[in-house]
Amino acid sequence: MAQIKIFGYADKISVKPGDTIQFHVSADGTSTAEAHLVRLIHGDEHPHGPGFIEEEIDCVANGTWQVEKQFTQVGSFLEVTDPDRKLALDGSITLCAFIWPTWPDVGHRQCLLGRWDNDRNHGYGLGINPSGRLEFWVGCGNEVDYLQAELPLQKQAWYFVAATFDARSGRATLHQEGVVNRYNSLLGKVAPVEYRSHVSEMFRFRQNNLPDTPFLVAGSRDWHALRGHFVSQLYCGKVDRCGVFDRALARAELDAIRAGGKPPSDGMVAYWDTTKGYTDRGIGDLVVDIGPNRLDARGYNRPVRAQTGYNWNGRNDCFRLAPDQYGGIEFHADAMIDSNWKATKTLELPETLRSGAYAMRVRGGDGAGLAEEYIVFFVRPRMPTARIALLFSTATYLAYANERFATDGQIVQPMAGQPPTISEVDIEIYENPEFGAGCYDTHADGAGVCYTSYRRPMVNMRPKYRIAAFDLPWNFPADLSILAWLEHKGYDYDVLTDEDVHLEGVAAMAPYACILNSTHPEYHSERMLDAHEDYIAGGGRFICMGANSFCCNVAFREDEPWIMECRKTGGHWIAWAARSGEYYLATTGQMGGIWTGFQRWGQKLVGNTFAGEGFAHSQPYRRMPDSYDPALAWITEGIEGETIGDFGLGNGGAAGIEIDCYKLGFGTPPNTKIIASSGGHPDNYIAHDEEGAHAHQGFSGTHNYILRADMVYFEAPNNGAVFATGSIAFGSALPIHGFENNVSRLLSNVVDAFVRPGPLPGSSNRPRENTGRLEPVGP
């Protein structure tokens, strides 16, 4: 019997009681699965903690589900809407495009553009053949005629390519010319590389078009007995302006297009001006046809827009400044932003659900290993009732979704200070591109992944998961230790997600007297960052529980919050680097990268941010003199001795993994106090110096005092306040000794003070009141 595997996702990540949620499940080796709604309480199975804790919840969806194997279309491409079959051209034809292939020698056929049925060999196409050469072909079902260029295409070089076919004479001609300038390609003028090829041949027959074949850019139609129609022959690389004519264009006409001239209207069936429709606020998925038939094309799996085009001359770094030079649309054969599986179950959530972290647990067979899936989602209350909210970093979960550090990341072992610890599911996602990647991965063609989504299985947003690279619970499963602590302490709390804060702004946060975020609050859209700032400045009390906080700038479309865009640029701690001129988010038109690049350091918001990371070993904090200030002694009340957190599920200390520090020069509010601080981390902790200093000896843990987690506190206007732990490992120290330890005590001291109405303890010289006060918070 085949191994049973169950994977799934939900259509929503944040819901309220009474909302409808859909579960999409794919199963191998079984046609039924047992589903049960559970509330998740603790996710780390480390034997020094309470272990995995879930609570089964009654609901109508519990029971046996019919499940089936579902297929996923991977790869990005454009599909042309052509209801009148204007592109079913049976006679003379010209196809032309500017292209920048990234993987011409991948070894299988890549279709650049055409109306080609790859299963039945009907239609026509222009592409790259398995030997890496430009090729034009026509098919009439039983036969295909091919014409290939004389030499292989160079990777990362701009070309103008065209195929003309004169149906009367049967003459097919390929045109291939480099359009390489000083900026736009991998190589410059000094490399003695031949780009040009012009070949011609007589074809034996004419193409024959099937009625329903779609015209595609960067792929072609295919068929499989179980799946039905799908797209194969996926292309890796960029396409800039491209078109189709119903006559064979003359060489001079093609040369004129290559030189940047207007394409001739005589015989034009479609011409996609890939630079059309750009706005100051971003670029959508529609690619506009400026020809007579308005055959617009739509991107599938989010082809990457806002990329440099064939005529990029290096003067501008953003599509907003020179849209004409940003016609590049980049395709990847393994791009995937939505599994698009059929819904397996639709559930109207019980009105009685309390706010929390939930999952639909789906088990096939014995439920062992890959036969068990947890489809995680978060339930907010219909109306906020608690004074405390726990904010789950769903943007960070999206960024790290299905990362493959351990198996693919060249730099990861030196960073992690250890070999990876790989589990079965890591191997499953390494073997199978249908899971899609996250923003820490590169596509197989080498480009960084800039789109990620939760409408596909996210195997690391599950309880019990341990990240292979670091052998730790990571993000969501680690964040559950904070939730379990709130449960243990008996606090009344609601949960929130990054998505709520992005969609609703500060209104999502304002009802709460005190908000705790998660262990790794790294990724924030502008609206999320603004909401945090307004919440704190308006009198909110915020506990930043983690580290690497508020570092990265990301974007979501209004109508598709499940898809996040991330461009990696700036800083020297990024998983991949956006190419020259491709730093701006196509989603919003804002520069991507790190918030440091906008003078919005995390320190400016919560007093500290990224000092560095090292993962393999954690340290305790040592109390600093500020903790003995009588006005601040309430924070450490009941704590004996100098050391805080010399224990934890995160490598034996409360300070570590990734760590944040105080820095006045990066906007730490001047009234900020350092309550405790770590230091002396091992040398695989390397400082992420954002001042642009040269890397040099002595950057690492045992040599560098900057590598430390600072526990900081400051009062904000309107009785607001911030307490920040500066450490990812902090949350994982809470469960030690049955949640009774000095880290837990310290956090209780802070939470208790923060939820109490009125001025903060010890507050004698509070800062000046702001005018932007929030409405009174809490019930």
Place this chain on the structure above:
Amino acid sequence: MLPLEYDRSEDRDIIVRDRFDGFRREYLRTLVNPEVIEEHRQSALGQHSEKLERLLIYFRQRPLEQRYAVRAIEPFRRYQVVRLSGRRGVPPRLVDGAIYTSANDARHGLFLRCIRDLLET
């Protein structure tokens, strides 16, 4: 010195890397001794002596297809040592049948294998 005809790729960088690593291995072999191995056995993670750190940094920098990893069969209970493929889609393969009962034991088993590779080449 490696022979000049040693030429397996268009990428000449690999030739330089391999020669550099050749020199590096020559030195690293002189650092291997029972104390270093015992130090690692006692503490696989965290700050180590200069000698052990040098060895570990080298092992962690191997090209992906030459690296080992720990395979968690059952977290906190059973582990094995595998070798990475370095090729997406190709799973790691088991190097032997040894089962370790803690991740640190497996890390040490992996370390011993790296030491053996170093001494044999």
